[in-house]
């Protein structure tokens with residue numbers, strides 16, 4: 001453990017990390033967002049979904065720096081008296097959960113299909129890559145909308161809110177696999193022709209073992225970068241769906257749901273209900289994106 | 305002795321046509337590159353056959369055909385009487401045969417998986433063919449194999465990038481030996497190494513052959529190396545075998561003008577001080593070989609039938625040669 005840490009501190013990656021102040025700032029911001037989200041039940045000042053804790057007495061309080069604000073509710077409250085900071089933390093938790101699960105799903109689908117397409121070749125490859133091309137010619141949000149729409153029509157009404165989380169993970173997950181498939185197919189094609197793969201074939205190693213143990217570990221390099229950027233874009237897609245009202249329900253709101261609900265009060269003066277979740281969303285997406293960009297550059301020897 | 309490895313009229317054509325859509329739109333025909341045409345030879349048990357020839361003449365393709373990495377377009381390859389199948393064939397017979405045939409590749413930097421420990425690399429054939437299943441026994445066997453190629457058991461813990469080119473090639477040899485093969489195909493095993501390391505690896509291979517009675521197909525374009533290791537020599541030109549015979553005969557009295565040209569290009573093996581003549585002319589485009597004998601544009605002894613008729617590989621002066629001039633002389637004399 002200590003050794004691994006020492007190696008990390010000594011590595012090129014750490015060196016290029018330290019050299020870029022923007023990346024350090026992004027890392028800190030991302031860390032705060034993620035920690036705040038993951039540990040929301042312990043860190044949040046209030047539990048906004050515990051009816052015993054909220055009181056209509058506190059409704060529509062402005063943030064602390066405005067006249068009438070209270071230090072108990074740093075970012076103000078909504079019309080039901082819920083603490084905005086806490087709803088943001090709980091909301092980020094949902095957003096992050098959806099984004100990470102959807103990214104993992106995209107990654108599993110994309111890496112598997114890309115590996116098989118690249119290694120097997122022929123018709124299997126043509127079929128997979130044509131499907132990928134077709135899917136790529138539609139905007140991601142349209143496909144996510146389509147899949148979540150199908151999910152909504154298929155499921156009985158009373159289960160929709162309960163299963164919303166799974167439907168949205170599925171719809172975002174099925175949208176994002178193309179990039180992984182293309183990238184992994186490309187590096188598989190390169191690795192497949194290297195002599196160590198041919199040596200394994202000569203030895204008589206079965207194809208699926210060659211794919212799994214020889215090609216895959218050597219083809220995974222760029223996947224980490226895509227996955228990081230993928231999380232950021234999944235957060236955005238989820239927020240868009242929720243903002244449009246086809247994502248997370250108000251009983252289990254994500255950042256997108258919060259922004260959607262808050263915008264109704266924008267013109268009556270309670271701007272904080274929608275603006276603060278919006279800022280949280282932007283900070284989260286930008287910081288994760290910056291980290292992904294840095295990772296891409298740092299891992300790409302040609303750009304050094 | 306009877307033949308251990310036997311190639312009968314083996315050909316391999318690569319389809320290098322443009323994609324289907326382009327072919328249809330631009331009305332282009334299909335294009336085939338005949339990398340290996342009608343090659344037949346035999347290797348006896350315990351013998352080393354060397355294949356030589358200029359770059360692109362199809363040596364590696366022959367090697368890949370024999371181990372099953374490519375499927376022959378026509379012809380038959382048998383090893384110890386059994387048909388060699390494609391490398392992806394999972395039938396029991398194919399697996400059993402695959403254990404007995406191994407290959408050493410040209411590039412020691414590409415032929416070892418960079419993410420595997422050396423011990424796992426060497427153990428892969430053992431695990432794949434379930435030759436040994438006990439963990440500790442596998443470890444002992446790997447250590448023994450590392451010893452065979454003059455590395456230590458501790459080297460097994462390292463990764464390939466921690467070794468030099470010569471050491472890596474010895475790791476490749478250890479991996480190839482792991483399944484107790486009888487036939488090793490070496491595709492330019494030393495061409496990526498510098499001269500002193502070359503000698504080490506070659507001597508190691510020769511010692512191993514003596515100890516284990518291995519049969520080698522040795523591919524190289526370095527004639528001095530070939531002279532050092534081989535018993536018999538096959539000379540290839542543009543996908544065809546043009547001369548094959550005993551090393552002493554082919555080197556001592558080359559018959560085919562192409563063999564002569566190759567031998568004249570190296571410093572004299574017996575150091576008689578004969579001036580070296582560089583190889584003249586260029587290899588024709590393999591997509592569009594000249595009619596008749598493919599060597600005719602470069603041949604100093606070219607005469608009328610050479611541009612018309614392809615010479616057959618026929619016995620002459622104790623070896624086999626495919627050359628009109630040689631056959632005519634032999635008939636006349």
Ligand SMILES: Nc1ncnc2c1ncn2[C@@H]1O[C@H](COP(=O)(O)OP(=O)(O)OP(=O)(O)O)[C@@H](O)[C@H]1O
Nearest residue numbers: 318320337339358359360361362363364365366590
């Ligand atoms: N997979 C392939 N697809 C198409 N053409 C190929 C393929 N492999 C080899 N060729 C062609 O076949 C011919 C013979 O190639 P091969 O690699 O067997 O030559 P070689 O004698 O081993 O040459 P070298 O000494 O450079 O290794 C070449 O013209 C090459 O371009």
Ligand SMILES: [Mg+2]
Nearest residue numbers: 363364365491
């Ligand atoms: Mg070659």
